[in-house]
Amino acid sequence: MTQKARQWALWVAGLLWCCGPTAVHAAEVISLQRLGYDRSVLLQGANPRLDIGIPAPLNGVDPEASFVQLRLDPSPVLKPTSTVRVLINEELMGLFLVRDLRQEPVVRVPIPSLARSERFITLSVQPFLSISDDICADLNTGNLLLTVGRDSFFELAPLVPDATVAGFLGRLYPQVTLVVPADLTPEAAEAALWLYSLLSHLFPQTPILWSNRPKQGAQVILEPANFTPHLQHQITPEGSRLRVAARREAILALYEEWKRAGLVSRGIQVTRVADLERALRANRLSLRELGIVDPLLRGFGSQSLVFNFNLSQLGGRPRDLAAQLDVIMNPVDGRVGDRLTGYVFLNGVLLRTYNLTGRTQLNETVTLPTRLLRRFNQLELRFDYGASPGNCQGSLTPLTLQVRSDSSGFIWSGYQAPTGELQEIPAVLRGSGQVWVGDPQLLPAAAYLVGALSRLAARPLLPTLEVLPKEEANLETGNFAWQVIVAGPDQVELNSPIRLGSQFEIINPLNRQVALAAQPQENLGLLQYFLLKGKPNLWLSWWGSDPALAERLSRGLADPRTRLANQLQGNVLTAYAAAPDLTQVQSWDLTPAGYRVRYPGRFSWQLLLWQYRYWLVLLLALLLAVGAWNTYQRLARRPESPTLS
Incomplete structure (x- = not known):
């Protein structure tokens, strides 16, 4: 090769090296819907505020190609000179008049260059709304409104493609595929279960698909246990690839380092990782531990601070729960007629x-x-600031209020025992867990179910995995705190709400109407929750001849778009399946106070007593009345006079 040809080849190689990743790593679009806003956001009041934060690319964004597009729809009665400020990381990037938004509600603001220490991009929408010059009258109308459309979105163009492990974990994907080999050793199968559970926890708004074949888009690939480095991120033309060795240490390291900035290399070799199980906490959870950092309110009228929490974050269903509130505010002068009232609500109850x-x-x-308490709960602090009529015009001092997140939070004295209702899942799944599968082919169904629970839990569920033995196993004993069983009706015999050994019916005990009848020719997926010796048990099974029903039901639970897992109630879930979708998904309360299960052809004295309980009570009352009358007659009879012989 000549010198000129060699220089030309080096120039082409350098051009490909420089420009190749940029072409691969296109701009990422993140809509409000992907961030969990299923509906448009309604802002109410004189100066409400909406703050949304997303992770920033590790190497910064290209300010020439990165922006936020918003749809801002103001109330039609607002004063045209009302304004809406848009800030990015506390930097003013846009100021819009309501008059202009009525003509064109869609606006676009650029995302500026980020400082090296900035790990998040925070969007702040701050309207200043009015109808007249009397702020009190405006607030009383309830028409100080601005809607931020759910089709608003961020578009991020990173300066340099981020090929670190943190770069993979920090992005938001429409879908992530876990690629698992078809033939797995027992150790690799448990690693695959752990990895799916961890991904569901790390990406709670993203569907995670289990597959044996690579697909387009983001993928996590389970590699053999001897794969080095144990964690590796690659960027390919088909999408990002995260390769994970099938080792417990690698999966635990992925979780331990998730919230740190330590994953800065393309590959990580794991030496030792601390045990995931945390020490027992002192029955206290601060707002900072919930991710709420010193929230601030500033404005007029009625304003609220809403704190969302779930039972999993509390570690279970607590006893003697209380909220500690530490709030500071500027004083409201009551001598001139101003007033400030505070309210505390739990799930809408004052x-x-x-x-x-x-x-x-x-x-x-x-x-x-x-x-x-429910599975998901909402603590609301509402503050009503009412100014006197003389202070409603001109410059009115707004209320400024802040909650101290370290000294505010929740305290409790202990935990209630499990009740056997799905509402307490996954909060009661504490400690070591066990997953049983009736066949290795049921591993995807088990992974989907554990992933659905891990998505809702305070930390990922990482249970041990076992295959049911061919001979009957005693699942009521074992050194575990909870267990999940994925097996056919002929493999398990437990004291579950529904015995699947024969045909069954679910009936309404009040009118004796059949609510569901499992016919022999039908296919039905079932998830049952019950307690064995006080330990929580979940049994995923099916009625009929198609084991794929179990996987279809658990896949529906694991998909965050269906929200099925968030709505579990009672203690039994049933679903018919018309491939590939689920139909007639229903929750049943089969506790003694709910529906009843009848097995045609079997005598059930409990159901018979329940059906005829009123007649039995009436018969018992009549017998008691007759007995009482006979006793009264014997005791009330006059004694006979003695006769002289």
């Missing part, structure tokens, strides 16, 4: 009210009734 006029601090402990 618990406490406070007269905060003239006060600068609220430091209280509020008891939260555990009967109001």
Whole structure:
């Protein structure tokens, strides 16, 4: 090769090296829907605020090609000179008049260059709305409204493609595929189960697909245990690839390093990882531990701070739950007629009210009734700032209020015992868990189910995996705190709500109408939750001849777009399946206070007693009345006079 040809080849190679990743790593579009906003966001009040944060690319963004597109629809009665500010990381990037938004509601603001220390991109939409010059009258109309459309989106163009492991974990994907080899050793099968559970936890809004073949888009590939490095991120023309060795240490390292900035190399060799099981906490959870950092309110009228929490974050269903509130605020002068009132709500139920006029601090402990708790809960602090009529025009001092996240939070004295209702899943799945599969082919169904639970849990569920032996196994004993069983009806015989050994019917005990009848020719997927010796058990099975029903049902639970896992109630879930979709998904309460199960051809004295309970009670009352009357007659009879002989 001549010198000129060699220089030409080196130039072409350098051009491909420089430009190739840029062409591969196209701009990423992140819509509000992908961030969990299923509906448009309605902002109410004189100066409400919407803050949305997303992870920033590790090497920064290209400000020439990165932007946020918003759809801002103002109320038609607003004053045309009302304004909407848009800030990116506290930097003003756009100021829009309501008059202009009525003509063109879709606006685009650029994303500026990020400082090296900035790990997130925070969008802040801050309207300043009015109808007239009287702010009090405006607030009372309830028409100070601005809607941020759910089709708004971020578009991020990274400066340099991020080929680190953190770069893979920091992105938001429409779907992630876990590629698993077809033939797995027992150790690799458990690693695959762990990896799917971990991915479901790390990407709670993203569908995770289990597959034996590579697909387009983001993929996590389970490699053999001897693969080095144990964690590796690659960028290919088909999408990002994260390769993970089938080792417990590699999967635990992926979780331990997830929230750190330590994953800065393309590949990581794992030496040793601390055990995932955390030490017992002191029955307290601060707002900072929930990811809420010193929230601030500033404005007029009625404003709310909403804190979302779930039972999994509390570690279970607590006893004697209370909320600690540490709030500071500027004083409201009651001498001129201004007033400030505080309210505390739990899941929409008013618990406490406070007269905060003239006060600068609220430091209280509020008891939260555990009967109001659900799987997902909402604690709301509402503050009503009412100005006197003379202060409603001109410059009105807004209320400024902040909650201290370290000294505010939840405290409780212990935990209630499991009740056997699906509402408490996965909060009660604490400690070591066990997964049983009736056949290795059922591993994807087990992974989908564990992933669905891990998606809702405070930390990923990483249970041990076993295959059911051919001979009957005693699943009621074992050194585990909870277990998941994925097996056919002929492989397991347990005291579950429904015995699957024969045909069954679910009936309404009040009118004796059949709500569901499992006919021999039908195919039905079932998920049952019950307690064995006080330990939670989940049994995923099917009725009929198609084991794929189990996988189809668990895949529907694992898909965050269906929200099936969020709505589980009662203790049994049934679903018919018309491939590839689920139909007639229903939850059943088969506890003693709910529906009843009848097995045609079998005598059930419990069901018979329930059906004829009123007649039995009436018969018993009649017998008691007759017995009482006979006793009364014997005791009330006059004694006979003695006769003289």
